[in-house]
Amino acid sequence: MSGLELFNVFILVFLVVAAVIALRVKDLLIASVVFGIYSFLMCLLWAEMGAVDVAFTEAAVGAGVSAVFLIATVFNVKRDSSD
Amino acid sequence: MRKLAVAVVVLTGGLLLYAATDFAAWGDPESPASDSDVSKHFIAETGVDTEVPNMVTAVLADYRGFDTMFETVVIFIAGIAILAILKLTGKDATKTPGKRKDEVDDAPDLIVTHTVRLLVPIIQLFAFYVLAHGHVSPGGGFQGGVIMGASFILVALAWDLPRAMDRLSVDRAILLAGVGILIYAGIGLLAMFLGGEFLDYAELSTIFPVSREMARYHAMLGVEIGVAFTVTTVMFAIYASLSSKGRLEGGL
Secondary structure, X not given: OOHHHHHHHHHHHHHHHHHHHHHHOOEHHHHHHHHHHHHHHHXXXXXXXXXXXXXXXHHHXXXXXXXXXHXXXXXXXXXXXXX | OHHHHHHHHHHHHHHHHHHHOOOOOOXXXXXXXXXXXXXXXXXXXXXXHHXXXXXXXXXXXXXXXXXXXXXXXXXXXXXXXXXXXHHHHOHHHHHOOOOOOOOOOOOOOHHHHHHHHHHHHHHHHHHHHHHHOOOOOOOOHHHHHHHHHHHHHHHHHHOOHHHHHHHOOHHHHHHHHHHHHHHHHHHHHHHHHOOOOOOOHHHHHHOOOOOHHHHHHHHHHHHHHHHHHHHHHHHHHHHHHHHOOOOOOOOO
Protein backbone atom coordinates (compact mmCIF):
# COMPACT_ATOMS: atom_id res chain seq x y z
CA MET A 1 0.00 0.00 0.00
CA SER A 2 1.43 3.35 -0.98
CA GLY A 3 1.75 6.25 1.43
CA LEU A 4 -1.18 8.13 -0.07
CA GLU A 5 -3.50 5.12 0.20
CA LEU A 6 -2.42 4.60 3.79
CA PHE A 7 -3.23 8.27 4.44
CA ASN A 8 -6.68 7.79 2.90
CA VAL A 9 -7.43 4.71 4.99
CA PHE A 10 -6.22 6.56 8.09
CA ILE A 11 -8.57 9.50 7.40
CA LEU A 12 -11.53 7.29 6.54
CA VAL A 13 -11.15 5.23 9.73
CA PHE A 14 -10.95 8.38 11.84
CA LEU A 15 -13.93 9.81 9.94
CA VAL A 16 -16.10 6.84 10.94
CA VAL A 17 -14.78 6.96 14.52
CA ALA A 18 -15.50 10.70 14.77
CA ALA A 19 -19.00 10.23 13.33
CA VAL A 20 -19.82 7.45 15.83
CA ILE A 21 -18.45 9.45 18.78
CA ALA A 22 -20.41 12.57 17.72
CA LEU A 23 -23.60 10.51 17.70
CA ARG A 24 -23.01 8.45 20.85
CA VAL A 25 -21.56 10.94 23.29
CA LYS A 26 -23.94 12.39 25.91
CA ASP A 27 -22.32 15.81 26.34
CA LEU A 28 -23.43 18.01 23.45
CA LEU A 29 -20.34 20.23 23.74
CA ILE A 30 -18.09 17.24 23.10
CA ALA A 31 -20.35 16.21 20.22
CA SER A 32 -19.96 19.69 18.65
CA VAL A 33 -16.18 19.61 18.91
CA VAL A 34 -16.00 16.09 17.49
CA PHE A 35 -18.29 17.23 14.68
CA GLY A 36 -15.72 19.93 13.93
CA ILE A 37 -13.05 17.22 13.76
CA TYR A 38 -15.27 15.26 11.38
CA SER A 39 -15.57 18.31 9.11
CA PHE A 40 -11.83 18.84 9.17
CA LEU A 41 -11.20 15.23 8.17
CA MET A 42 -13.69 15.65 5.33
CA CYS A 43 -11.77 18.77 4.29
CA LEU A 44 -8.53 16.75 4.19
CA LEU A 45 -10.25 14.13 2.04
CA TRP A 46 -11.55 16.73 -0.42
CA ALA A 47 -8.12 18.33 -0.67
CA GLU A 48 -6.50 14.95 -1.18
CA MET A 49 -8.92 14.19 -4.03
CA GLY A 50 -8.02 17.46 -5.75
CA ALA A 51 -11.29 19.27 -5.05
CA VAL A 52 -9.52 22.22 -3.45
CA ASP A 53 -12.48 24.61 -3.76
CA VAL A 54 -14.74 22.21 -1.89
CA ALA A 55 -12.03 21.56 0.69
CA PHE A 56 -11.67 25.29 1.28
CA THR A 57 -15.42 25.69 1.79
CA GLU A 58 -15.52 22.69 4.11
CA ALA A 59 -12.65 24.09 6.18
CA ALA A 60 -14.21 27.56 6.45
CA VAL A 61 -17.87 26.63 6.82
CA GLY A 62 -17.87 23.10 8.21
CA ALA A 63 -14.89 23.04 10.53
CA GLY A 64 -14.87 26.76 11.32
CA VAL A 65 -18.13 28.64 11.51
CA SER A 66 -20.67 25.84 11.99
CA ALA A 67 -18.65 24.40 14.88
CA VAL A 68 -18.78 27.86 16.50
CA PHE A 69 -22.54 28.04 15.85
CA LEU A 70 -23.07 24.63 17.43
CA ILE A 71 -21.01 25.51 20.49
CA ALA A 72 -22.79 28.88 20.84
CA THR A 73 -26.10 27.02 20.77
CA VAL A 74 -24.98 24.36 23.24
CA PHE A 75 -24.11 27.07 25.77
CA ASN A 76 -27.72 28.27 25.64
CA VAL A 77 -29.49 24.90 25.89
CA LYS A 78 -29.29 21.91 28.20
CA ARG A 79 -25.85 20.46 27.75
CA ASP A 80 -26.67 16.79 28.15
CA SER A 81 -28.34 14.86 25.39
CA SER A 82 -31.36 12.86 26.56
CA ASP A 83 -30.88 10.02 24.06
CA MET B 1 -38.45 -1.56 17.90
CA ARG B 2 -34.84 -0.64 18.54
CA LYS B 3 -33.60 -3.86 16.97
CA LEU B 4 -35.78 -3.20 13.95
CA ALA B 5 -34.29 0.29 13.59
CA VAL B 6 -30.74 -1.11 13.75
CA ALA B 7 -31.64 -3.74 11.17
CA VAL B 8 -33.05 -1.09 8.82
CA VAL B 9 -29.96 1.11 9.25
CA VAL B 10 -27.56 -1.78 8.64
CA LEU B 11 -29.56 -2.96 5.63
CA THR B 12 -29.70 0.52 4.08
CA GLY B 13 -26.00 1.04 4.77
CA GLY B 14 -25.17 -2.28 3.12
CA LEU B 15 -27.32 -1.39 0.15
CA LEU B 16 -25.57 1.99 -0.23
CA LEU B 17 -22.13 0.35 0.00
CA TYR B 18 -23.22 -2.20 -2.62
CA ALA B 19 -24.45 0.61 -4.87
CA ALA B 20 -21.18 2.52 -4.38
CA THR B 21 -19.24 -0.31 -6.06
CA ASP B 22 -21.01 0.73 -9.27
CA PHE B 23 -19.36 4.17 -9.21
CA ALA B 24 -16.60 4.97 -11.65
CA ALA B 25 -13.11 4.76 -10.18
CA TRP B 26 -11.64 8.00 -8.83
CA GLY B 27 -10.15 10.10 -11.63
CA ASP B 28 -11.45 7.73 -14.31
CA PRO B 29 -11.51 9.68 -17.62
CA GLU B 30 -14.15 7.28 -18.96
CA SER B 31 -16.61 8.01 -16.12
CA PRO B 32 -19.98 9.44 -17.25
CA ALA B 33 -19.23 12.74 -15.47
CA SER B 34 -15.90 13.29 -17.26
CA ASP B 35 -17.03 11.88 -20.57
CA SER B 36 -20.12 14.06 -21.03
CA ASP B 37 -20.28 16.83 -23.61
CA VAL B 38 -20.92 19.42 -20.88
CA SER B 39 -17.66 18.61 -19.05
CA LYS B 40 -15.70 18.62 -22.27
CA HIS B 41 -17.20 21.97 -23.23
CA PHE B 42 -16.31 23.56 -19.88
CA ILE B 43 -12.77 22.16 -19.87
CA ALA B 44 -12.10 23.30 -23.43
CA GLU B 45 -13.97 26.61 -23.56
CA THR B 46 -13.88 28.18 -20.07
CA GLY B 47 -10.46 29.71 -20.55
CA VAL B 48 -11.42 30.97 -24.04
CA ASP B 49 -14.86 32.32 -23.03
CA THR B 50 -13.97 34.05 -19.79
CA GLU B 51 -10.16 34.08 -19.37
CA VAL B 52 -10.71 32.72 -15.84
CA PRO B 53 -8.07 30.18 -14.82
CA ASN B 54 -10.16 28.64 -12.01
CA MET B 55 -12.81 26.66 -13.85
CA VAL B 56 -14.82 26.01 -10.68
CA THR B 57 -15.43 29.70 -10.09
CA ALA B 58 -16.27 30.27 -13.75
CA VAL B 59 -18.94 27.56 -13.62
CA LEU B 60 -20.32 28.78 -10.28
CA ALA B 61 -20.38 32.51 -10.93
CA ASP B 62 -20.90 32.66 -14.68
CA TYR B 63 -22.33 29.57 -16.37
CA ARG B 64 -24.48 28.74 -13.35
CA GLY B 65 -24.75 32.31 -12.08
CA PHE B 66 -28.52 32.09 -11.64
CA ASP B 67 -28.11 29.11 -9.33
CA THR B 68 -25.45 30.86 -7.23
CA MET B 69 -27.58 33.99 -6.96
CA PHE B 70 -30.42 32.07 -5.36
CA GLU B 71 -27.97 30.17 -3.14
CA THR B 72 -27.08 33.61 -1.78
CA VAL B 73 -30.78 34.37 -1.35
CA VAL B 74 -31.14 31.09 0.58
CA ILE B 75 -28.38 32.17 2.98
CA PHE B 76 -30.08 35.54 3.41
CA ILE B 77 -33.45 33.90 4.15
CA ALA B 78 -31.81 31.45 6.58
CA GLY B 79 -30.23 34.35 8.48
CA ILE B 80 -33.51 36.27 8.67
CA ALA B 81 -35.40 33.15 9.74
CA ILE B 82 -32.95 32.41 12.59
CA LEU B 83 -33.14 36.02 13.78
CA ALA B 84 -36.94 36.05 13.62
CA ILE B 85 -37.46 32.69 15.34
CA LEU B 86 -35.05 33.47 18.19
CA LYS B 87 -36.52 36.93 18.63
CA LEU B 88 -39.98 35.41 19.05
CA THR B 89 -39.05 32.41 21.21
CA GLY B 90 -36.38 34.28 23.16
CA LYS B 91 -38.93 36.60 24.79
CA ASP B 92 -38.91 34.62 28.03
CA ALA B 93 -35.17 35.10 28.22
CA THR B 94 -35.63 38.87 28.18
CA LYS B 95 -37.65 38.83 31.38
CA THR B 96 -35.11 36.85 33.39
CA PRO B 97 -31.65 37.45 32.00
CA GLY B 98 -30.27 35.43 34.93
CA LYS B 99 -26.73 34.20 34.97
CA ARG B 100 -25.89 30.69 33.90
CA LYS B 101 -23.94 28.70 36.42
CA ASP B 102 -20.86 28.56 34.15
CA GLU B 103 -20.85 32.31 33.48
CA VAL B 104 -17.89 34.28 34.84
CA ASP B 105 -17.71 37.91 35.87
CA ASP B 106 -14.05 38.48 35.03
CA ALA B 107 -12.91 41.03 32.51
CA PRO B 108 -11.86 39.63 29.11
CA ASP B 109 -8.61 37.71 29.37
CA LEU B 110 -5.54 39.82 28.58
CA ILE B 111 -3.74 37.17 26.53
CA VAL B 112 -6.85 36.29 24.54
CA THR B 113 -7.75 39.90 23.72
CA HIS B 114 -4.23 40.81 22.69
CA THR B 115 -3.92 37.75 20.46
CA VAL B 116 -7.26 38.57 18.85
CA ARG B 117 -6.15 42.17 18.35
CA LEU B 118 -3.17 40.87 16.36
CA LEU B 119 -5.10 38.18 14.52
CA VAL B 120 -8.19 40.03 13.33
CA PRO B 121 -6.45 42.32 10.79
CA ILE B 122 -4.60 39.35 9.32
CA ILE B 123 -7.81 37.31 9.09
CA GLN B 124 -9.61 40.18 7.37
CA LEU B 125 -6.74 40.74 4.96
CA PHE B 126 -6.77 37.03 4.13
CA ALA B 127 -10.53 37.23 3.57
CA PHE B 128 -10.01 39.98 1.01
CA TYR B 129 -7.26 37.94 -0.64
CA VAL B 130 -9.51 34.88 -0.89
CA LEU B 131 -12.30 37.02 -2.30
CA ALA B 132 -10.17 38.87 -4.84
CA HIS B 133 -8.36 35.74 -6.00
CA GLY B 134 -11.52 33.65 -6.27
CA HIS B 135 -11.26 33.31 -10.02
CA VAL B 136 -7.50 32.68 -10.10
CA SER B 137 -7.04 30.25 -7.20
CA PRO B 138 -9.46 28.32 -4.98
CA GLY B 139 -11.69 30.65 -3.02
CA GLY B 140 -14.36 33.19 -3.80
CA GLY B 141 -17.24 35.02 -2.25
CA PHE B 142 -18.54 32.26 0.01
CA GLN B 143 -15.21 31.35 1.56
CA GLY B 144 -13.98 34.94 1.77
CA GLY B 145 -17.28 35.98 3.31
CA VAL B 146 -17.18 33.22 5.91
CA ILE B 147 -13.61 34.14 6.89
CA MET B 148 -14.60 37.80 7.15
CA GLY B 149 -17.63 36.92 9.26
CA ALA B 150 -15.44 34.72 11.46
CA SER B 151 -13.23 37.72 12.26
CA PHE B 152 -16.25 39.54 13.72
CA ILE B 153 -17.30 36.40 15.58
CA LEU B 154 -13.78 36.21 17.03
CA VAL B 155 -14.14 39.73 18.43
CA ALA B 156 -17.48 38.75 19.98
CA LEU B 157 -15.88 35.63 21.49
CA ALA B 158 -12.84 37.39 22.93
CA TRP B 159 -14.70 40.39 24.42
CA ASP B 160 -18.46 40.28 24.27
CA LEU B 161 -21.26 40.77 21.78
CA PRO B 162 -21.74 44.54 22.28
CA ARG B 163 -18.11 45.17 21.35
CA ALA B 164 -18.54 43.30 18.08
CA MET B 165 -21.90 44.98 17.49
CA ASP B 166 -20.24 48.40 17.82
CA ARG B 167 -18.44 47.49 14.62
CA LEU B 168 -21.26 45.67 12.88
CA SER B 169 -24.70 45.90 14.42
CA VAL B 170 -27.21 43.22 13.53
CA ASP B 171 -29.58 45.76 11.92
CA ARG B 172 -26.78 46.96 9.70
CA ALA B 173 -25.74 43.38 9.02
CA ILE B 174 -29.18 42.49 7.67
CA LEU B 175 -29.19 45.68 5.59
CA LEU B 176 -25.78 44.81 4.12
CA ALA B 177 -26.94 41.24 3.45
CA GLY B 178 -29.67 42.68 1.26
CA VAL B 179 -27.15 45.00 -0.39
CA GLY B 180 -25.07 41.94 -1.31
CA ILE B 181 -27.96 40.34 -3.15
CA LEU B 182 -28.73 43.69 -4.81
CA ILE B 183 -25.13 43.89 -6.06
CA TYR B 184 -25.44 40.42 -7.55
CA ALA B 185 -28.86 40.95 -9.09
CA GLY B 186 -27.89 44.49 -10.15
CA ILE B 187 -25.00 43.23 -12.25
CA GLY B 188 -27.36 40.70 -13.81
CA LEU B 189 -30.01 43.34 -14.49
CA LEU B 190 -27.43 45.73 -15.92
CA ALA B 191 -26.46 43.05 -18.42
CA MET B 192 -30.15 42.64 -19.24
CA PHE B 193 -30.66 46.37 -19.85
CA LEU B 194 -27.63 46.39 -22.15
CA GLY B 195 -29.36 43.94 -24.45
CA GLY B 196 -28.21 40.56 -23.16
CA GLU B 197 -29.93 38.04 -20.97
CA PHE B 198 -30.09 38.18 -17.18
CA LEU B 199 -26.55 37.63 -15.78
CA ASP B 200 -25.04 37.62 -19.29
CA TYR B 201 -21.95 39.52 -18.17
CA ALA B 202 -20.38 39.74 -21.63
CA GLU B 203 -22.81 42.57 -22.50
CA LEU B 204 -21.11 44.77 -19.90
CA SER B 205 -18.29 45.27 -22.41
CA THR B 206 -20.53 47.79 -24.21
CA ILE B 207 -20.20 50.31 -21.34
CA PHE B 208 -16.79 49.31 -19.93
CA PRO B 209 -13.62 49.53 -22.01
CA VAL B 210 -12.84 45.79 -21.91
CA SER B 211 -13.26 42.85 -24.23
CA ARG B 212 -16.29 40.56 -23.91
CA GLU B 213 -14.12 37.92 -22.22
CA MET B 214 -12.62 40.31 -19.71
CA ALA B 215 -16.09 41.73 -18.98
CA ARG B 216 -17.12 38.26 -17.81
CA TYR B 217 -13.86 37.96 -15.85
CA HIS B 218 -14.42 41.19 -13.94
CA ALA B 219 -18.18 40.76 -13.54
CA MET B 220 -17.46 37.47 -11.76
CA LEU B 221 -15.43 39.40 -9.20
CA GLY B 222 -18.37 41.80 -8.90
CA VAL B 223 -20.91 39.10 -8.11
CA GLU B 224 -18.44 37.41 -5.73
CA ILE B 225 -18.24 40.70 -3.81
CA GLY B 226 -22.03 40.65 -3.59
CA VAL B 227 -21.97 37.09 -2.25
CA ALA B 228 -19.25 38.04 0.26
CA PHE B 229 -21.37 40.94 1.59
CA THR B 230 -24.30 38.61 2.24
CA VAL B 231 -22.30 35.73 3.71
CA THR B 232 -20.18 37.93 6.02
CA THR B 233 -23.14 39.72 7.52
CA VAL B 234 -25.44 36.72 7.76
CA MET B 235 -22.73 34.65 9.50
CA PHE B 236 -22.27 37.35 12.11
CA ALA B 237 -26.02 37.88 12.53
CA ILE B 238 -26.59 34.15 13.05
CA TYR B 239 -23.82 34.00 15.65
CA ALA B 240 -25.09 37.09 17.47
CA SER B 241 -28.58 35.65 17.57
CA LEU B 242 -27.61 32.09 18.57
CA SER B 243 -25.13 33.07 21.28
CA SER B 244 -27.54 35.40 23.06
CA LYS B 245 -30.87 33.55 22.63
CA GLY B 246 -32.03 36.34 20.31
CA ARG B 247 -31.52 39.05 22.96
CA LEU B 248 -28.53 40.41 21.01
CA GLU B 249 -26.73 41.56 24.16
CA GLY B 250 -24.15 40.21 26.59
CA GLY B 251 -21.38 37.73 25.98
CA LEU B 252 -21.55 34.07 25.15
